[in-house]
Amino acid sequence: MVGRALIRDKARKLPTGAGVYRMIDQHGDVMYVGKARNLKARVSSYASGKAHTNRVTRMIGRVHDLIVVTTDTESQALLMEAQLIKRYMPPYNVLLRDDKSFPYILIRTDHRWPQLKKHRGAQNIKGHYFGPFASAGAVNSTLNTLQRAFLLRSCSDGVFNARTRPCLLHQIKRCSAPCVDRVGPEDYQSLVDDARQFLTGKSQRIQRVLSEQMAAASEALEFERAAAIRDRIKALASIQGHQGVTAGDVEDADVIAAYEQGGHTCVQVFFLRAGQNWGNRAYFPKHDSSQSLEEVLEAFIGQFYDSRPAPATILLSHDFAERPLMEEALSLRSPVKISLLVPKRGDKARMVALAQRNAKDALALRMAESASQQQVLTELANIFDLDGPPKRIEAYDNSHISGTDAIGAMIVAGPDGYIKNSYRKFNIRNADLTPGDDYGMMREVLTRRFGRLVKEDPERSRGQWPDLVLIDGGAGQLSAAEAVLAELGIEDLPIVAIAKGPDRNAGRERFFMPGREPFTLDPRGAVMYYLQRLRDEVHRFAIGTHRAKRAGNMSKSQLDEVPGIGPSRKKALLAHFGSARAVAGAALEDLEAADGISKAVARRIHDYFHAER
Incomplete structure (x- = not known):
């Protein structure tokens, strides 16, 4: 049972109180999260078949399960809805992708x-x-x-x-x-x-x-x-003297203004604290083009304040039907009452108008950049013989020092730029690899990445398969990658190896593809600049990950491997002997003399370091 029939069957058993529901697809992924004052009535409306947009109709047809959580009040349901949207990132919800904390x-x-x-x-x-x-x-x-x-x-x-x-x-x-x-x-x-x-x-x-x-x-x-x-x-x-946005009687407030054009929306947020402007930031929430600006703004506010404290006053550019409910929900998590205001005149309206003008300008710039990006991706598709402009590009690189602390790194990019929550790092596990074997490391990384994709998404319907794979290296790395894909039965995945130019000169890179002679691109062309940025980004991510791993290993001690030695005993031993090496060479009697080390623990430490002797 799927789709409307499943929803109708589930709805019969639901309570009439408030809560949150999740619609699940055939892969077990959350497609949509919604909240309701009356769960039974709200979920039943999906089974009626009336007044649904094409987008909602498509979603209903893909429903394989429905999960419900009840709450005491509708405001609690609203808060839970925002939390679940941020956790699962359902494709049919309005999504706030940038969730970086503020300084x-x-x-x-x-x-x-x-x-x-x-x-x-x-x-x-x-x-x-x-x-x-x-x-x-x-x-x-x-x-x-x-x-x-x-x-x-x-x-x-x-x-x-x-x-x-x-x-x-x-x-x-x-x-x-x-x-x-x-x-x-x-x-x-x-x-x-x-x-x-x-x-x-x-x-x-x-x-x-x-x-x-x-x-x-x-x-x-x-x-x-x-x-x-x-x-x-x-x-x-x-x-x-550099505040830009101020209001006579507003000390602490957020000014949130939205602007929509061509099915795309920008939300601009200004932060006013202690009567001063502490900066602004533009957001571009992901949503369906059929959703109204008010719907997008409401969803944005719920997700934006899910993990951030809200000021007492929030000034908005647009009103929405459930504004009082949003006020109540935000006030539940705040020591003060939160007011959402839509000013029509005065200083507050002037501030909102300024924020909305900034939203309009930011959206225009974003759309211009997207048009240029789309042109680059179209040209890239022509150069690499792709079926169309790639929506997901994965780039791979390795990093190590003489084979130690080896890691593999993957970055992901699309039409809207880097998709950083999809970046992945791979600790190289194969102990049989010769130190510094870049081909072997690349084989392990690609085997783990695409072996998992073949297992979890063989039909390639979840948007996790790349349209283009870029690897750092030349003919050798390309051959290693081809061998991995062949073993996994993947025959139609475009893959390109990018080799550094002579003397590592940027702009003189050589490109290797299966069945084609190595070639170069216009060193001043937009596609070359784009590919260089991707290569530099994956290299940056690989180097940073490798350094973090190396720093972590350097901070480890031989004592970390001894059973029963926790932070307190480790600290006592280092204070007594001065170093882990001295502990390893200490006699049993000397170990027993350290503070907090019993005879049994001293024997355990001594046996650990002297067992092979």
């Missing part, structure tokens, strides 16, 4: 001398957080100015504790040098308090106090101190 400014309070720093991720460090900022660049710019204005340290605790004389930041008047007692604890805490007040919107008071201090220093003929205070005032003014 914050943190003033740490877990140290006698608080540190000013950029922070991203879980807020589990004791201190005061200010944000979010739209980008790392916006944070860095603000941090540089705050350092000039408040002279707080930015160095790590290790660097701070090791200083014996002031660093360069003190010399260029960006730090008060508490590390070498150039400022007292009370005066430094006063700087910390000023920074906090400024970041919470009390900038005018701070500037007034500084102006009074500058005047007093000048009257006392302390001209050097007066000049230092003057520089701090100028730094504060530079922050306030």
